[in-house]
Amino acid sequence: MAAIPTLLPSHEFREALRRRGGDTASRCFQCATCSGVCELAPDEAPFPRRLMLLAQWGQAERLAADPAVWLCHQCNDCTVRCPRDAKPGDVVQAIRALVIEKLAFPGFLGRLVGAARASWPLLVGLPIAFWVALLAATGHLAIPVALPQHWAYEQLVPHVLIYSVFFPAAGWALLAAWVSGRRFWGLLAAGGPPVSFFGGVVPAVSEIATHKRFASCDAARPRRFGHLTLLWGFVGAAVTSGLLIVGIYVQHLAMPLALTHPYKVLGNVSAVLLVIGATVLVANRLGDGRKAGAATAFDNYFLTVVALVIVTGVLSEVARLALTPEFALAVYVVHLGLVLCLFLTFPYSKFAHMLYRSLTMVHQLGGAEASRS
Amino acid sequence: MTAAPRPLLVVGGGIAGVTAALEAAEAGRDVVLVERDACIGGRVLRNHHYFPKLCPPTCGMEINTRRLERNRRVRVLTGARVTACREDGGGYEVTITHAPAYVTERCTACGACTPVCPAKVKDPFNLGMAEVPAIRLPHPHAWPKRFVLDRAACPDGCHACRDACTYEAIDLAAVERTETLAVGAVVLATGWDPYPLERLPELGGGRSPDVISNVQMERLAAPAGPTGGKILRPSDAQPPRRVAFVQCAGSRDVNHLAYCSAVCCLASLKQAIYVKEQLPDAEVTIYYIDRRAPGRNEEMLTRVAAMDGVRLVKGKVAKVEPNGAALALRLEDVDAGRIVRAEADLVVLATGMVPRSQDTSVFATVIDEDGFAVERPGLAVAGVAHRPEDVAASVRDATGAAARACIAAGRSA
Numbered sequence: 001m002a003a004i005p006t007l008l009p010s011h012e013f014r015e016a017l018r019r020r021g022g023d024t025a026s027r028c029f030q031c032a033t034c035s036g037v038c039e040l041a042p043d044e045a046p047f048p049r050r051l052m053l054l055a056q057w058g059q060a061e062r063l064a065a066d067p068a069v070w071l072c073h074q075c076n077d078c079t080v081r082c083p084r085d086a087k088p089g090d091v092v093q094a095i096r097a098l099v100i101e102k103l104a105f106p107g108f109l110g111r112l113v114g115a116a117r118a119s120w121p122l123l124v125g126l127p128i129a130f131w132v133a134l135l136a137a138t139g140h141l142a143i144p145v146a147l148p149q150h151w152a153y154e155q156l157v158p159h160v161l162i163y164s165v166f167f168p169a170a171g172w173a174l175l176a177a178w179v180s181g182r183r184f185w186g187l188l189a190a191g192g193p194p195v196s197f198f199g200g201v202v203p204a205v206s207e208i209a210t211h212k213r214f215a216s217c218d219a220a221r222p223r224r225f226g227h228l229t230l231l232w233g234f235v236g237a238a239v240t241s242g243l244l245i246v247g248i249y250v251q252h253l254a255m256p257l258a259l260t261h262p263y264k265v266l267g268n269v270s271a272v273l274l275v276i277g278a279t280v281l282v283a284n285r286l287g288d289g290r291k292a293g294a295a296t297a298f299d300n301y302f303l304t305v306v307a308l309v310i311v312t313g314v315l316s317e318v319a320r321l322a323l324t325p326e327f328a329l330a331v332y333v334v335h336l337g338l339v340l341c342l343f344l345t346f347p348y349s350k351f352a353h354m355l356y357r358s359l360t361m362v363h364q365l366g367g368a369e370a371s372r373s
Numbered sequence: 374m375t376a377a378p379r380p381l382l383v384v385g386g387g388i389a390g391v392t393a394a395l396e397a398a399e400a401g402r403d404v405v406l407v408e409r410d411a412c413i414g415g416r417v418l419r420n421h422h423y424f425p426k427l428c429p430p431t432c433g434m435e436i437n438t439r440r441l442e443r444n445r446r447v448r449v450l451t452g453a454r455v456t457a458c459r460e461d462g463g464g465y466e467v468t469i470t471h472a473p474a475y476v477t478e479r480c481t482a483c484g485a486c487t488p489v490c491p492a493k494v495k496d497p498f499n500l501g502m503a504e505v506p507a508i509r510l511p512h513p514h515a516w517p518k519r520f521v522l523d524r525a526a527c528p529d530g531c532h533a534c535r536d537a538c539t540y541e542a543i544d545l546a547a548v549e550r551t552e553t554l555a556v557g558a559v560v561l562a563t564g565w566d567p568y569p570l571e572r573l574p575e576l577g578g579g580r581s582p583d584v585i586s587n588v589q590m591e592r593l594a595a596p597a598g599p600t601g602g603k604i605l606r607p608s609d610a611q612p613p614r615r616v617a618f619v620q621c622a623g624s625r626d627v628n629h630l631a632y633c634s635a636v637c638c639l640a641s642l643k644q645a646i647y648v649k650e651q652l653p654d655a656e657v658t659i660y661y662i663d664r665r666a667p668g669r670n671e672e673m674l675t676r677v678a679a680m681d682g683v684r685l686v687k688g689k690v691a692k693v694e695p696n697g698a699a700l701a702l703r704l705e706d707v708d709a710g711r712i713v714r715a716e717a718d719l720v721v722l723a724t725g726m727v728p729r730s731q732d733t734s735v736f737a738t739v740i741d742e743d744g745f746a747v748e749r750p751g752l753a754v755a756g757v758a759h760r761p762e763d764v765a766a767s768v769r770d771a772t773g774a775a776a777r778a779c780i781a782a783g784r785s786a
Contacts, residue, residue, distance in 0.1 A: 031621070031662040035705035035712065036691020037575075043712040046705045081575070081691070083626030 010058030013098070017055055020114075021296040022094030027086035028052040034078035034088045039216035040071055042364075047071070048078055048088040055091055064099050065187035070353070070360035072096075075217025076293050090294045097298045100352045105179035113348035117297030123345060124305065128337030134161065135333065143325045152255035153320065156329050157336070159248070165336075169343040176347040177355050184356055188363045200366025207361060223284050230277030230306070236270025256320070271317070274310045282307055302350035309338045379464050379557035380405050380448075381778050384455055384732070387415025388430075388764055389756025390562030391437050392771035397560075397779055398446035405554060407469060408451045409732070412515040413438070415564050419498065419588065421595040421602075423764055424643040425673040430764070431514045438516045451517060456551070458735050464557040464751060464782060465736075471550050475522040479542035482510055482518045486534035486543065492526040496599070499592050500567075502607070503599035508534045508543075513597050557782030558751045560774045563732035565757040568623045568630060568724040576622055576722055577693035582607040583700060584693060584720045586622075587640050594647040604651050606719050609698070613655060613718035616648050617702055619690040620661040622722035632743050634725030635761040638665045641723050642677045649680055657683045658715065660690045660704060688713065693720055726761050733758065748774075751781040 017025060030053060035046035047068035054063050063069060069092060076089035097114065104110020112119050135141045140157055147155060189195060207213060211231075214224035243263045247253040257264045281303060285295055312335035319328035346352065383394040386408030394406040406413075417430045441447055450469060457468035490506035498512045507526040510518070522534065522543070535543040567588045570578035577584035583606050585593070592598040593605065606613050618641040623629035638661065645657045657680075664685065666674035678685055692703040702715045730744045738754075739747040748754045755774035756767040 029625075029662065030707065031625075031689040032687075032705040032707050033689045033691050036689065036703050041705075041712060046710070046712050049705060049707070050710065081628070083621070083628060083689070085627045 007057060007059070010060055013058035013060040014056075016098055017058075017091070017094055020094040020097050020298065021294050022055060022091040024085065024087040025052055025055040025091045027084040028056060028082075028088070028091075029084055031083060033081050033083055037077050037081050038072075039077070040073060040075075040213055041068070042071070048092050051092055051095060052086065052088055055095060060098070060102065063095050064102050064184075065190065067188060067360045067364060068092075069095050069099055070357040071213075071364070073214050073217055073220065074293055075214070075220035075223070077217055077220075079293065087294065093293060093299070094296065096353060096356075097296070097350070099356070100348060100350070103180045103183050103356075104348050105176050105183070109176070109345075110348045113301075113345050114298065116301035116349070120297070120301050123301070124338065124341055127340035127344065128334055131165075131333050131337045131340065134165070141329075143329065147325055150256060151320070151325065153316070153328075153332060154255050156325065157332065162336075165340060166343065169340055173343050173346045177352070180347055180352070181355055181359055184359055185363070188360065193367060195363055195366040197362060197366055200362035200364070200368075203365040204358060204361040207365075208358060222280055226277045226280030226284060228277075229273050230281065233270050233273030233275075233277050233310075236266055236273060240267040240270060268317075271310070271314050275314060278303075278307045278310050299350055305338060305342055305345075305349075309335065309342055312338060378403070379555050379782060381558050381560065381775075381782055382407065382455070382465070382467060382554070382556040383560045383562060385415070385562035385564050385756070385758070386410070386413035386449070386451065387562060387564045387756065387767075388417040388434075388437075389564070389758070389767040389771040389774075390415070390560065391434075391441070392768050393560045393562055393753075393755050393775040393778070394447050394449075395437060395440050395444065396772045396775040398444045399440070400775070400779060402446065402779055402782070404447045405469075405556065406447055406449045407453045407455055408449070409454050410511070411452050411519070411521040412511050412517060413449065413451065414514070414516070416588075417764055418512065418514060419500070419591055419595075420764075421591045421598070421647065422643060424639045425670050427643065427646065434514065434516075441516075449517075454732075455735050458737075460751075461555070464555065465559060466553060466555050467559075469552050469554060471552070473524070473547035473549050475524055475544060475547050476508070476520045477542050477544055477547075478517075478519070479540045480519045480538075481540055481542070482515075482520060483540070484510070485537045485539065486520060489533040489537045491528060491531060491533065492523075494523045494526045498597075499599045500589055502589060502592055558753065558778040559736065560753045560755055560771075560778045561733050561736065561738065561746055561758050562755040562771065562774070563729045563746075563758045565726035565728050565761075568727050570722060570724065572629060573623050573722060573724070575692055576619055576690060577695065577700060577720055578622075578722060581693075581695045581700060581720075583613075583718065584722060586722050586724045587618075587637060587644065588724070590644050590647070590721050591640075594644070594651075604648055604719075611718075612652050613648075614652075615656045615699075615717045616645075616658075616719045616721065617690075617700075617715065617717035618645065618657070618659040618721045618723060619693070619702075620659065620723045621689060622724050624723075624725035625662065630725045630727065630743070632725075632761060633665065635665070635766075636763045637723035637725060638663075639670050639673065639763065641721065642666070642673050644721060645677050645680070645683050649682065653682070655682065658717070659683070659685045660688055660702070661685060662687070662689050686713070726757050728758055748777075751778075753778040753781070 032049045035041055035049045041047050072092045074089045074093050079087045079089040101110040101114040211224050211228045312331055316332045316335050319331050380403035381397050383390045383406045391413055394404045398404045414434050420430050423430055452472040453469050455467050456470040459466045486508045487506050490508045492507035493504045494507050495501040496503045496505040507523040511521050567586055570586050574580055593600055596602040624634045641659050648655050648657050677683055687707040688704040690702050690704045694701050699716045700720050704713050706713045728744045730740050733746045741747055745759045746754045753774035755771040
């Protein structure tokens, strides 16, 4: 006699889901309206209905391995149409937060950032305090007496300090992300058909660069614009940082660069994109609740840190040009702390969607690639 | 007490109201039955067949009208509404407003007026799916058997019908009049309206003539309907090859009606039988969330599910969009776990029932969160006015409401 498969509902998972903003999952009566309206759901593996069922039964393992969790862009078309107000968009958002926590390496950091509702002062305050302490210890909390009129931040905080903090921080974030990414890729690949990783990368990058999928979500037009603008702002800022390193050590350019210098222009254009993108996203979050979805502490933590990084970054430049060096230094220290916070919590915060969603798209498109060849 | 006991007032001449009035009258009570339409029968008479026995409702209504004719205790006021109500200790004092009687009781329903009438109106009996002369018999089984005139549609100065009438039954100058009655207790049986198709644009409602409601489907199948009982696509009057039923269209949905309307599953199963009887080669698909066929209705579910060319698919239809001459449906087939893109020639939205709470407000009735009237002593509620239910349940319900009203009126008499 064949064994009857047993399904053990995890009450812990359901409790965690409830705490993290997915409590409406229990309202779902499996009508499947959500899957029917979802423009992103693959025909052969539709969602979110399946995810709602798995959430109700507390199937944490299956959810962690389910690509649908990341294929969802939370446009909330499903939430708008849900006949039970079960808010599938919010539930899947809460599932994503729990998957990030589950796959985090090391686990305690995942839990720490996962508890952002309580831990945010620590998450934000510690990196800022670290920078204040570092500058105090190296004698850089005071403004140098011989500061020229057109000073550069390098004269307040030497580049070597920046490198000695951010290169290890970035390295750590990448290592943690790599471990989590490997875990996730293993779950996605388990038992499935062969997938060509490299075959998937090119189409995935092309889709991400244009936010093609986001465009098919009816309820989320402003969010797509904001998100895409923010993405390109970050890309521009990262490219600017790389170009500046080349400028300083290869081209031996004198800092500060003139506002008309191409690198400066790129940096400032990126800043404008970041400001526009963040403004749209924050406005959306504060706007129509049902379409925007519920704002959990985990989401707000990430969006707030991103917004503050942008605000302090722009303010640092304004302060250098127009305000006092003392004020500029204060803003800059906070900015450095927030950027450090963003780096260190990348694999554990909502920022990690970049890792998991990208991998999921690579897996999906790589599978199509592998089956074609 | 020497004064005669006050009569009961029954508001609404559908199956629940007629039943309540008859039960109270046959128990010895005087009853005033008020119906806003020109004839009694309400929603029930617009059905082609009842489920689960699949017999025509005219048969049951004929028994009821015969009971009415034999019973002198029921005074039936058609074309009338209760427009004011005051509690007076012994029950209610109500004001009844009679619509102008353009066609009087002298009418013999000879039909001489209809051919001369130059004006056409949308036929309310057929839910606007056909045009009829402004003066006509409302439908073949109208009781009282008297013509009605849609006066607003008359051309200026036209009196062709009056000239044609040999019984002097037409009074084009008739005016509204009111009367006041003291009643001992009230039975509210104000019934329901179909949920409007236009509120369901995502399901094609109001966007394609070939997306119809279940109540319209009843008219398509009925011999007195706009097509003479032939099931035809409204757009091109061709028989549909593929018919899709969308269950819970605007029901069990917090964006529309939060409750289950209780009859739509059986109505669609019944209508699937209409289609297969007329068009044996048609493919019928019923898309559902749950198949709610309680009690003996389950036999009908089993029977229809076993029919060739009928499929029941679990999954709420999410979108219906015109696609050329056909309609494209999108849903998740829950059992198969995949997205289905289906085509249909005719889509029937199984829309729910909306209680006519606007008709109960004159009684200062408490309305629950779904719009249904809540009963109170001296004010009994029957039929869909207080809960969604099928015809058989409405009839049972009406008997109980009549009994409660009799008891309340007896106490106050």
